[in-house]
Amino acid sequence: MVQEREKEVQSIVQSALRRFSEDRTGLADYALESGGGSIVASRCSQTFESKVALLSLFGVPLWYYRQSPRAAIQPDVQPGNCWPFRGSSGVLVLRLSSRVLPSAFSLEHLPKNLSPTESLHSAPKDFRVYGLREEEEEEGILLGTYEYDQDGESLQTYTTTEENHEPFQIILVKFLSNWGHEEYTCIYRFRVHGTPVQADPEEADPEEADPEEADPEEADPEEADPEEADPVVDLEADTENTALESQEQDQTLD
Amino acid sequence: MVQEREKEVQSIVQSALRRFSEDRTGLADYALESGGGSIVASRCSQTFESKVALLSLFGVPLWYYRQSPRAAIQPDVQPGNCWPFRGSSGVLVLRLSSRVLPSAFSLEHLPKNLSPTESLHSAPKDFRVYGLREEEEEEGILLGTYEYDQDGESLQTYTTTEENHEPFQIILVKFLSNWGHEEYTCIYRFRVHGTPVQADPEEADPEEADPEEADPEEADPEEADPEEADPVVDLEADTENTALESQEQDQTLD
Amino acid sequence: MVQEREKEVQSIVQSALRRFSEDRTGLADYALESGGGSIVASRCSQTFESKVALLSLFGVPLWYYRQSPRAAIQPDVQPGNCWPFRGSSGVLVLRLSSRVLPSAFSLEHLPKNLSPTESLHSAPKDFRVYGLREEEEEEGILLGTYEYDQDGESLQTYTTTEENHEPFQIILVKFLSNWGHEEYTCIYRFRVHGTPVQADPEEADPEEADPEEADPEEADPEEADPEEADPVVDLEADTENTALESQEQDQTLD
Numbered sequence: 001m002v003q004e005r006e007k008e009v010q011s012i013v014q015s016a017l018r019r020f021s022e023d024r025t026g027l028a029d030y031a032l033e034s035g036g037g038s039i040v041a042s043r044c045s046q047t048f049e050s051k052v053a054l055l056s057l058f059g060v061p062l063w064y065y066r067q068s069p070r071a072a073i074q075p076d077v078q079p080g081n082c083w084p085f086r087g088s089s090g091v092l093v094l095r096l097s098s099r100v101l102p103s104a105f106s107l108e109h110l111p112k113n114l115s116p117t118e119s120l121h122s123a124p125k126d127f128r129v130y131g132l133r134e135e136e137e138e139e140g141i142l143l144g145t146y147e148y149d150q151d152g153e154s155l156q157t158y159t160t161t162e163e164n165h166e167p168f169q170i171i172l173v174k175f176l177s178n179w180g181h182e183e184y185t186c187i188y189r190f191r192v193h194g195t196p197v198q199a200d201p202e203e204a205d206p207e208e209a210d211p212e213e214a215d216p217e218e219a220d221p222e223e224a225d226p227e228e229a230d231p232v233v234d235l236e237a238d239t240e241n242t243a244l245e246s247q248e249q250d251q252t253l254d
Numbered sequence: 255m256v257q258e259r260e261k262e263v264q265s266i267v268q269s270a271l272r273r274f275s276e277d278r279t280g281l282a283d284y285a286l287e288s289g290g291g292s293i294v295a296s297r298c299s300q301t302f303e304s305k306v307a308l309l310s311l312f313g314v315p316l317w318y319y320r321q322s323p324r325a326a327i328q329p330d331v332q333p334g335n336c337w338p339f340r341g342s343s344g345v346l347v348l349r350l351s352s353r354v355l356p357s358a359f360s361l362e363h364l365p366k367n368l369s370p371t372e373s374l375h376s377a378p379k380d381f382r383v384y385g386l387r388e389e390e391e392e393e394g395i396l397l398g399t400y401e402y403d404q405d406g407e408s409l410q411t412y413t414t415t416e417e418n419h420e421p422f423q424i425i426l427v428k429f430l431s432n433w434g435h436e437e438y439t440c441i442y443r444f445r446v447h448g449t450p451v452q453a454d455p456e457e458a459d460p461e462e463a464d465p466e467e468a469d470p471e472e473a474d475p476e477e478a479d480p481e482e483a484d485p486v487v488d489l490e491a492d493t494e495n496t497a498l499e500s501q502e503q504d505q506t507l508d
Numbered sequence: 509m510v511q512e513r514e515k516e517v518q519s520i521v522q523s524a525l526r527r528f529s530e531d532r533t534g535l536a537d538y539a540l541e542s543g544g545g546s547i548v549a550s551r552c553s554q555t556f557e558s559k560v561a562l563l564s565l566f567g568v569p570l571w572y573y574r575q576s577p578r579a580a581i582q583p584d585v586q587p588g589n590c591w592p593f594r595g596s597s598g599v600l601v602l603r604l605s606s607r608v609l610p611s612a613f614s615l616e617h618l619p620k621n622l623s624p625t626e627s628l629h630s631a632p633k634d635f636r637v638y639g640l641r642e643e644e645e646e647e648g649i650l651l652g653t654y655e656y657d658q659d660g661e662s663l664q665t666y667t668t669t670e671e672n673h674e675p676f677q678i679i680l681v682k683f684l685s686n687w688g689h690e691e692y693t694c695i696y697r698f699r700v701h702g703t704p705v706q707a708d709p710e711e712a713d714p715e716e717a718d719p720e721e722a723d724p725e726e727a728d729p730e731e732a733d734p735e736e737a738d739p740v741v742d743l744e745a746d747t748e749n750t751a752l753e754s755q756e757q758d759q760t761l762d
Contacts, residue, residue: 116352367534
């Protein structure tokens with residue numbers, strides 16, 4: 001190959017790899033948990049309880065691991081590392097790491113090739129994204145209406161379809177249908193892109209945060225009461241959809 | 255570069271990156287832990303005890319971390335994140351996420367460039383793969399005989415070499431030799447590809463699973479008895495090769 | 509495209525992807541924690557306390573997660589997964605997995621595109637790297653003086669600038685300035701490349717290691733004394749910059 005042409009090819013390849021290494025989108029993700037995003041668990045649909053892992057010791061069950069909506073704002077999209085909700089419609093509510101004027105959203109599912117069932121039945125299909133002024137707001141401002149294309153790339157990015165000049169820190173995603181699974185829908189990763197406006201001055205101090213917010217993957221909650229006769233029962237009750245979520249970062253490190 | 259030619263190059267690059275992002279093989283891995291695969295620890299060779307991490311607090315040793323065969327069905331292949339067994343021959347037994355007609359297997363080791371010793375002495379060399387009808391079966395049906403090429407790519411995929419029309423959920427890998435390390439052999443990742451046939455109706459319910467199956471990375475087993483005088487002793491005894499493995503997913507999320 | 513030319517492009521692409529999958533540098537990293545590297549916490553600058561995550565249960569605070577210097581020798585460079593130190597100058601001291609004749613160092617920061625603030629203010633700028641003969645040595649032998657280019661690639665590799673024929677197991681990185689952040693500087697990942705010389709025969713046995721060395725991410729230290737009135741206070745005191753680091757691997761698995 002002529003040397004000059006090879007150089008041009010190298011340049012295209014390096015540019016593609018740079019984009020690939022930039023979270024594949026080249027866009028900051030304000031929903032990402034490690035970057036300061038979090039889940040508004042009280043507003044999310046109930047997790048489909050598949051009881052994905054049982055931890056026990058010496059015959060005493062210790063922990064029923066359940067996928068949580070946090071899976072949707074974590075980077076790991078290995079098969080199974082998703083948030084499942086019952087049925088084909090559900091709601092995911094996110095608190096961004098800062099107040100953002102949204103420009104685009106990304107939804108990622110398992111590549112069809114890697115699906116153990118060789119299908120994407122559990123992938124979401126139609127969905128809408130809203131900006132909320134506060135966590136309790138019902139629906140807020142519609143920002144876009146989209147369809148996840150099951151024959152497209154596994155990672156799909158959609159620009160906002162509605163005109164909007166208002167920045168938001170709370171984003172609600174309303175999943176309306178899926179690609180055919182009768183029992184549940186799986187959300188692997190959802191990202192929010194845009195322009196940061198300013199830090200929310202009302203951002204709660206983590207020391208005053210909801211004490212039920214904790215990280216089941218990093219702490220040992222049974223610790224709270226070693227004399228507890230059957231810790232699983234209490235934990236089960238407590239983890240019902242809302243509790244034991246983590247409070248990440250009161251300050252974004254960039 | 256002529257615009258059309260650039261487009262062709264872009265297309266080749268994007269196609270290569272898509273494959274790269276599809277677990278590098280573009281093939282579903284039915285052994286992958288997050289997807290529902292698991293280790294039949296009682297049938298695996300004993301882990302080479304390098305006591306890789308000591309956790310302790312205020313002078314009390316809390317936990318001796320040991321690499322387990324689970325490392326072989328987890329995606330992380332960073333240097334050191336492998337399953338080591340003593341010597342040059344050993345056995346790995348896997349329970350797939352579903353009953354599969356096997357078509358190929360992949361074995362991945364550290365790229366030679368990244369090896370701190372600049373060699374692949376600890377990589378496996380000759381190995382055979384068998385399908386078992388049940389966990390206790392001695393050897394089962396031979397599916398293929400292979401050699402991991404130490405001068406090839408770090409990730410090598412091998413099609414089945416024996417004619418077989420029977421689906422299996424239990425796969426036994428018999429490592430026969432390594433590339434020269436005298437003390438141990440390291441398995442970074444082993445994958446099973448094929449066509450799923452049907453879910454095993456006898457799949458154990460996790461609530462009735464072996465209570466010794468638990469996840470040492472995600473739970474704090476000492477919890478079971480806070481009055482335990484020396485938890486390490488018990489745990490050491492208990493983790494001898496067979497216990498404290500995890501029971502992942504009674505249902506595969508796709 | 510002529511078939512032969514396509515083959516040439518494919519070859520360039522595959523070669524680039526191979527390098528990409530080899531930790532992006534194609535060079536072994538002797539600082540990498542999973543490979544046996546560790547942090548000499550007592551010599552590192554104090555971590556900027558952003559109290560990034562609060563874990564609590566039933567109203568009892570359990571754990572204040574703090575980024576530690578260990579983040580700098582772990583592969584995850586997702587936004588936020590860095591080690592922050594106060595101000596613009598600081599020191600990072602590493603114990604390599606083996607005694608190495610250093611040839612190059614790599615410093616990686618968040619890609620500018622992915623920064624939530626759309627800037628790299630918190631990235632280090634000028635820094636020097638020294639080889640130490642022992643942990644307590646003040647400065648040791650200068651190996652190189654560098655500048656992290658904020659307009660360059662996110663991962664930058666620098667060859668040693670000073671002539672040196674001595675192998676080292678302890679490396680000191682002196683960060684002298686940053687790109688403008690007034691409060692803190694973030695270190696995402698630092699790597700040490702070179703030629704291994706021999707294992708250090710004085711390598712401490714992990715069973716005799718400093719008992720305060722433990723892994724706050726993988727163990728539950730409160731466990732040590734369930735009757736502890738307020739575990740957080742003790743832990744806070746104990747985690748002040750030096751304690752609760754992990755002792756990884758007394759033996760490198762390659």
